[in-house]
Amino acid sequence: MALDKIGIAKRIAQEIQTGWYINLGIGIPTLVANYLPQNIEVVLQSENGLLGIGPFPLEKEVDPDLINAGKQTITMLQGSSLFDSAESFGMIRGGHVDLTILGAMEVSETGDIANWKIPGKMVKGMGGAMDLVASADNIIVAMQHVSRSGNSKLLKQCSLPITGLNCVKKIITDLAVLEIASEGGFRLLERAPGISVEEIEQATSGKLIIANDIPEMII
């Protein structure tokens, strides 16, 4: 069965190593924080100027001067630090953030990502996404394998305006875990529980690279 959002978040959480500084995008990536293993220590960055995002506040703790990049009220963990936006993107651009997890509308088989604009329809802006994908060494995309209108989001080439080129390392969807092969193509690493290789093939428009034996995810 295809994973739900929580399932995707849980699987992504397994990718995370202790000691990492991590930027989580809005949506599914934000959920990942809830499923980190107990024994690892990571620091979450909010690109609007905080290292050390804590849980959402209790009602009495709510502070309008303390929000995350999704504009939600948050708390700070012990050992947090605050800074301005230039410093924050200096961290990102300078490669100090170990992992970026973000959503996407489309990913190409060479690791291009499109997630900021639908011409004529949606003009929200790219926010920090272009800086993140242009800078991070380790980028995981969290998304549905297929769009609501039934089209594959794993394509030979992106059809929507690009956010960044050759940057995605790994994709974790409701159906599969895949990595971008250095020669191009989506290398299938794991299947969602109960999902067949054929179902993944059908849902993938770009080149899918399949080894003999594809294990099921362990969630």
Next chain:
Amino acid sequence: MALDKIGIAKRIAQEIQTGWYINLGIGIPTLVANYLPQNIEVVLQSENGLLGIGPFPLEKEVDPDLINAGKQTITMLQGSSLFDSAESFGMIRGGHVDLTILGAMEVSETGDIANWKIPGKMVKGMGGAMDLVASADNIIVAMQHVSRSGNSKLLKQCSLPITGLNCVKKIITDLAVLEIASEGGFRLLERAPGISVEEIEQATSGKLIIANDIPEMII
């Protein structure tokens, strides 16, 4: 009679207007702080990271973590702020400092300045001088009119390695106040008390522009 260092400092102090942020170089420029009129408020920048230099400390106030750009122990005035070197030179480069006063070995009649190197002899480095002269709108040079070996320091062209081009606005020496004319040349504005125009002419190697009546400085 030619001015002494204190005389030069006193004359420079007359150039300063209330509300200005000022960077004072090492040597005579540092002395200027002692002769500011009572009724003006200025803030002195130390490019190693301080706005609001105060007087030298009392013995019991000495703090090794608080020095000026000349490495002397200092104090801070009320309302001071501390920052790092990148921020400090951002202020300088960004034109936020209203006036820079510094010493020179040579000044050319087009406003070039040389003050950091004597090839084969002195290799101290330029420190912040190149940033200051490349950025400030208002640069006053404080120096002796003639070098110890008897050569004019106001030249057609600098003979020593350049610190910056076309940047000096005004020169205040032991003999005279001069400004760089937009068409090139040292326009004589004031004579030191008792110094004749002829004496200044003799001490100036570059083109000297002399109006009919050159007043004496009032110190």
Next chain:
Amino acid sequence: MINKVVENAGAAVRDIKDYSTLMLGGFGLCGIPENCITALLSTGVKNLTCISNNAGVDDFGIGLLLKTRQVVKMISSYVGENREFERQLLSGELQVELLPQGTLAERIRAGGAGIPAFFTPAGVGTEVGNGKEVRTIDGKEYLLESWLKADFSLIKAWKGDTAGNLIFKGTARNFNPMMATAGKVTIAEVEELVPSGTLDPNHIHTPGIYVQRIFQGTNYEKRIEQYTTR
């Protein structure tokens, strides 16, 4: 210290003229110059170019100036919270330049710090790179981006002193410190205005040299965009 205090928001923004370029601090509705925005609604100044990470919401922040059609151009990174903005943009009433958030922050810092241009990897291969110089450095491609400056920067701080020194709180700092450096005239509104000498020099985020006018703000609403509790 030099005294930068003005009476109130009205006095602070009085000489902002039509066709001015403004920078407004804030991320979302967090750390925005509420008092200055209200004062601009009163002066009715028009044809403003506003540089701000976001464009407020329909009825708060810069959204208020959009509603009154005082803004002719926005330079922002994310404007997804504002329907009036989207309407004006799609209808062609409003010019918009969208920039990567880090590029926006760095261009503003560059404007304040006298760096006319710099290379950044953000936007390479995207429409952000259209018409911009691309250069390969150490095997990676970068875009050349230029500085941004403003006629006026409108800054919101937590505490400030009469000499213009500012301290921000929490994530309300965001774009405010860079913008303070990049305005020909920088106007700071603060929740608490204290005498010069009250703030610890080592805790100051924005040195007073960048601030030309400061005033004690009033009636801060500090609206929360996404009230979220656990």
Next chain:
Amino acid sequence: MINKVVENAGAAVRDIKDYSTLMLGGFGLCGIPENCITALLSTGVKNLTCISNNAGVDDFGIGLLLKTRQVVKMISSYVGENREFERQLLSGELQVELLPQGTLAERIRAGGAGIPAFFTPAGVGTEVGNGKEVRTIDGKEYLLESWLKADFSLIKAWKGDTAGNLIFKGTARNFNPMMATAGKVTIAEVEELVPSGTLDPNHIHTPGIYVQRIFQGTNYEKRIEQYTTR
């Protein structure tokens, strides 16, 4: 929070190898990593390239590493206080690259912030500009300068916590914060090491993300170069 604490200076610098590029914080003798310098004297590591605004004095700071001939190249802005330095330079034993102080600071910041190159007016028309691209922007000439990075950055802070967050004191801040961002491995020595959560997040000058190792320094001499009283 992630714990960055190491035992002492010896443990912190143990893997600094011959031919490494180091950044060392400080302005003059103010805010220099005294403990790390002493530890490098012990390891005897050689052929170091040192990036530091100054080169210490003959018998303190980086001057100690010059005396033992552990340094093969210095990148600095002002080295006038050190006679041994001048001797080695004039005799050709030491390579030296002198840079405008603001260019040095900005190149280090750029290294930490992922900006491979930027334009600056400092040094135009001087020998600093030799071989560098010159570009006229808005009628003024600028030099293109590239980023600086280091294998190790040696930082001295006043207070630090176990997560690597740092607070500096007075003008001992100087080059330390930029250098902390530009080292592949950044080592911070502090006068007072406190548990994570002790420092106010709003007062932190260098966030812990930039710091890989931190230790409590000992026996700070804090020598004063120009003791001056009124």
